[in-house]
Amino acid sequence: MEMRKDYFADVRQDGLHEIGQARPRLDSPGHVTGKTAYFADRNFPGMLHLKMVRSPHHHARIRSIDTSEADKHPGVVRVLTAKDVPHNVYTILILIQVGPEDETVLADGKVRWKGEAVVAVLAETERAAQEGAAKVKVDYEFLPAVFDMEEALKPGAPLVNEYHGQNYYLYDSGECRKVRFGDVDAGFAQADHILEQSYQSSPIEHAPTETTGCVVAPEGNDRFTCYTNTQAMFFTLDNTSIILQMPGSKLHFVGGTVGGGFGGKVDVIVEPIAILGAKLTGRPVSFVYTREEEMQISSPRAAEMVVIKDGVMKDGRIVARKVTGYTDAGAYSRHSPYGTQKGAAHYPGPYTIPNVWIDTYCVYTNRTPSSAMRGFGVTIGDFALEVQMDKLARLIGMDPLEFRFINAYRDGDMKAHRQPTEGAALIECMQEASRVANWPVAGKYMAMSSYKKGA
Amino acid sequence: MAKVPVEFTLNGSEKAEFIESGTTLLHALRDKIGDTSPKGGCHQGTCGACSVIIDGELRLSCLTLAETCNGADIKTTAGLAKGGVLHPLQRAFLDAFATQCGFCTPGMMMAAKVLLDRTPNPSRDDVVEALSGNICRCTGYEPIIQAVLLTARANSQNAA
Amino acid sequence: MPLALQTFPTVKDANATLQAAGTRYLGGGTLVIRAANEGDVSTSSLVRVTDPGLSQIAVAGGKVRLGASVTMAAIASHPELAAIAPAARAVGGPAIRNMATVGGNLFAPAPYGDFAVALLALDATVVTEDGETPVETFLAVRDTSRAIVTAVGFSLPTAESFRFLKVSRVKPKGVSVLSIAALLEMAADGTVASVRIAMGCMADRPIRALAAEKGLLGRKLTPQGIAPALAAAAEGTAPITDPIASAWYRAEVLPVYLGRLLLN
Numbered sequence: 001m002e003m004r005k006d007y008f009a010d011v012r013q014d015g016l017h018e019i020g021q022a023r024p025r026l027d028s029p030g031h032v033t034g035k036t037a038y039f040a041d042r043n044f045p046g047m048l049h050l051k052m053v054r055s056p057h058h059h060a061r062i063r064s065i066d067t068s069e070a071d072k073h074p075g076v077v078r079v080l081t082a083k084d085v086p087h088n089v090y091t092i093l094i095l096i097q098v099g100p101e102d103e104t105v106l107a108d109g110k111v112r113w114k115g116e117a118v119v120a121v122l123a124e125t126e127r128a129a130q131e132g133a134a135k136v137k138v139d140y141e142f143l144p145a146v147f148d149m150e151e152a153l154k155p156g157a158p159l160v161n162e163y164h165g166q167n168y169y170l171y172d173s174g175e176c177r178k179v180r181f182g183d184v185d186a187g188f189a190q191a192d193h194i195l196e197q198s199y200q201s202s203p204i205e206h207a208p209t210e211t212t213g214c215v216v217a218p219e220g221n222d223r224f225t226c227y228t229n230t231q232a233m234f235f236t237l238d239n240t241s242i243i244l245q246m247p248g249s250k251l252h253f254v255g256g257t258v259g260g261g262f263g264g265k266v267d268v269i270v271e272p273i274a275i276l277g278a279k280l281t282g283r284p285v286s287f288v289y290t291r292e293e294e295m296q297i298s299s300p301r302a303a304e305m306v307v308i309k310d311g312v313m314k315d316g317r318i319v320a321r322k323v324t325g326y327t328d329a330g331a332y333s334r335h336s337p338y339g340t341q342k343g344a345a346h347y348p349g350p351y352t353i354p355n356v357w358i359d360t361y362c363v364y365t366n367r368t369p370s371s372a373m374r375g376f377g378v379t380i381g382d383f384a385l386e387v388q389m390d391k392l393a394r395l396i397g398m399d400p401l402e403f404r405f406i407n408a409y410r411d412g413d414m415k416a417h418r419q420p421t422e423g424a425a426l427i428e429c430m431q432e433a434s435r436v437a438n439w440p441v442a443g444k445y446m447a448m449s450s451y452k453k454g455a
Numbered sequence: 456m457a458k459v460p461v462e463f464t465l466n467g468s469e470k471a472e473f474i475e476s477g478t479t480l481l482h483a484l485r486d487k488i489g490d491t492s493p494k495g496g497c498h499q500g501t502c503g504a505c506s507v508i509i510d511g512e513l514r515l516s517c518l519t520l521a522e523t524c525n526g527a528d529i530k531t532t533a534g535l536a537k538g539g540v541l542h543p544l545q546r547a548f549l550d551a552f553a554t555q556c557g558f559c560t561p562g563m564m565m566a567a568k569v570l571l572d573r574t575p576n577p578s579r580d581d582v583v584e585a586l587s588g589n590i591c592r593c594t595g596y597e598p599i600i601q602a603v604l605l606t607a608r609a610n611s612q613n614a615a
Numbered sequence: 616m617p618l619a620l621q622t623f624p625t626v627k628d629a630n631a632t633l634q635a636a637g638t639r640y641l642g643g644g645t646l647v648i649r650a651a652n653e654g655d656v657s658t659s660s661l662v663r664v665t666d667p668g669l670s671q672i673a674v675a676g677g678k679v680r681l682g683a684s685v686t687m688a689a690i691a692s693h694p695e696l697a698a699i700a701p702a703a704r705a706v707g708g709p710a711i712r713n714m715a716t717v718g719g720n721l722f723a724p725a726p727y728g729d730f731a732v733a734l735l736a737l738d739a740t741v742v743t744e745d746g747e748t749p750v751e752t753f754l755a756v757r758d759t760s761r762a763i764v765t766a767v768g769f770s771l772p773t774a775e776s777f778r779f780l781k782v783s784r785v786k787p788k789g790v791s792v793l794s795i796a797a798l799l800e801m802a803a804d805g806t807v808a809s810v811r812i813a814m815g816c817m818a819d820r821p822i823r824a825l826a827a828e829k830g831l832l833g834r835k836l837t838p839q840g841i842a843p844a845l846a847a848a849a850e851g852t853a854p855i856t857d858p859i860a861s862a863w864y865r866a867e868v869l870p871v872y873l874g875r876l877l878l879n
């Protein structure tokens with residue numbers, strides 16, 4: 001690895017003890033000896049296995065649930081339905097006052113996506129739990145489903161989630177998150193060229209090697225220890241406390257060791273129902289997703305649609321940018337209202353543009369609820385923005401890297417969402433990229449600085 | 456439930472257990488015998504996290520029934536270190552930063568060990584092929600490939 | 616009912632037990648244990664046979680006989696089977712190849728079963744206690760077949776006459792977008808004298824490319840010569856749609872890869 005010391009030389013410190021040194025990872029010795037304890041490495045005598053009966057339909061009313069055959073199945077210890085869950089309707093961001101509560105732990109009267117949890121079966125063995133789950137009878141009445149965000153936003157579209165009342169998240173700013181900066185219409189009026197393009201992405205599954213799950217042990221003093229691979233320990237503990245109407249002091253979460261997460265393990269899905277099972281049976285409970293559940297049931301990165309309209313001058317300056325972003329939350333909010341908001345703040349990208357208009361919508365469809373994944377809310381936006389930047393450069397016949405130098409944000413620039421830029425390093429990154437990729441740019445760009453002095 | 460006896464050698468020590476018929480070797484090792492170094496990532500034979508060495512051959516313990524292993528010699532990552540001294544592969548995985556979340560690591564090392572036992576000086580292609588049944592979602596594989604090549608180089612230098 | 620395994624020394628003993636409902640034969644485990652792990656509770660009883668004869672490879676007089684328990688790894692490393700080794704190496708990763716068997720591959724649903732594609736091109740014979748069946752007939756009725764497969768037999772092709780190609784998105788080990796096997800005999804004038812082509816993923820099980828075969832007879836293996844065969848390649852196919860590729864994509868790329876296989 002090469003350390004380039006000429007960038008930001010005025011603020012560099014070379015007397016650092018850790019930065020720039022190879023240091024052994026503290027967790028590696030456990031990994032290479034197989035001694036690292038993941039949640040599933042805990043095994044308790046008498047442990048029950050939880051399997052979920054899931055909706056085979058994208059959108060349906062539940063007429064009735066019959067668990068009598070499952071109750072009687074050999075090895076089945078307990079069958080849980082919505083009425084067993086103390087606070088069944090929840091939403092995870094309620095912890096930061098982002099409501100309404102819109103999701104059921106176990107479906108109550110309706111399912112809104114294919115794979116939604118309906119009935120939990122606890123049994124002596126995984127096999128008995130699977131067999132018991134196969135004996136649960138659910139009578140569904142199909143409802144029309146909507147899978148496309150544009151369709152979902154049209155008048156007369158099937159209503160996905162009654163807790164919202166419309167197929168989009170209602171922010172305090174209205175039907176979308178809005179950023180307004182300068183006068184975008186005036187910007188387009190002065191532009192030499194206008195380019196409007198739309199970009200789409202599909203949901204992306206994190207596919208961690210270790211599937212989502214937890215092991216719960218009742219401690220005998222009315223406390224429960226939950227060994228979990230959540231990426232959000234206290235967030236999960238607090239939400240579990242709400243769902244189970246149980247003080248947090250009764251819950252002891254053990255975790256931090258995660259066999260790959262990438263954002264896919266920040267929802268609160270397995271812990272509340274497993275702890276409830278342990279509470280109602282007095283037995284340890286294991287609830288581990290199968291690989292198929294991990295791929296089909298766990299939240300993916302949201303599908304997005306991004307429409308970008310830019311006004312650009314022949315000399316390379318972008319003078320107006322209007323972005324309309326749509327985030328497919330699936331049937332429930334989870335982290336998507338937040339991801340959508342992050343998108344609004346992230347546009348127009350790392351570029352200084354005088355006139356900006358941003359609308360971002362969080363849309364509900366009958367698809368698998370989406371949630372966090374590595375830079376959710378901004379990653380797909382960056383893909384769209386950078387493809388748009390290449391197209392703009394081509395449109396005005398300019399080198400795409402030089403085009404980015406002209407528009408790059410620098411320290412002191414006001415961003416569209418009214419945060420002044422500080423600590424920018426885009427210019428320097430592009431200078432280094434130009435050098436190592438052997439993609440030369442004009443000398444004036446190599447002389448630029450994020451400090452603006454050199455410009 | 457019908458219990459059946461199984462007896463095999465695990466990392467050099469003899470094990471005898473009564474298990475339910477139809478139990479996978481992965482569950483028998485983890486839940487009965489207490490060797491949790493093989494991991495269950497997919498239970499479909501796709502991820503390789505459960506890889507063990509049975510009679511010198513790489514196998515997937517999630518798709519192997521324990522009762523078919525009677526009399527077998529089974530090796531897992533838990534048995535790699537001897538007397539507190541790390542196996543060269545373990546050392547190389549540390550030095551090459553070949554672990555991140557660590558979940559694939561025990562399976563990777565089993566696949567690598569079988570390769571190096573048979574091919575002490577593998578090419579990069581040999582290593583890629585040998586690890587091709589093991590999925591890592593964190594590293595992008597390159598540090599793992601480097602760790603295996605590093606082990607082979609260290610072994611050949613020690614031999615010289 | 617919990618899953619239970621019954622072990623028999625001979626195929627004859629096991630065949631009777633296999634007739635019971637909910638019973639499946641356990642080969643390498645890569646299909647039946649996988650299904651049980653994923654929650655398929657329709658199977659409650661597994662049957663296996665320990666007869667060492669099932670693991671034997673016999674090559675004599677240009678004829679090959681592979682016991683049903685022979686693994687992909689055993690075929691891939693056998694010195695006399697180099698011509699068909701690429702098809703065995705196309706299956707899974709190293710651990711899967713140490714487990715997956717010839718017999719099991721005949722039952723693997725698409726996108727799996729790459730080796731069975733090779734067996735179909737080789738016009739192999741499937742052996743059970745009831746007798747011998749051409750592999751093409753066997754594949755068509757495999758869902759209702761209850762007799763344990765004991766072996767497959769075929770004439771060993773030369774390396775020049777047998778071609779195999781597996782297309783996958785991940786290298787070196789990936790699930791098939793499609794696989795193609797071809798057995799080609801050339802006439803002295805450089806035209807195709809006889810040909811059998813089999814395809815994987817172009818239906819729920821390996822199928823022949825009959826129209827392409829017909830289009831190749833008497834033609835030279837040149838871009839012009841094979842053009843009619845490529846144009847007809849997708850005839851009679853019903854490609855699968857799965858997370859690897861759509862039926863549309865598979866049909867679109869089939870002629871491209873068949874062309875590469877033939878011109879190679």
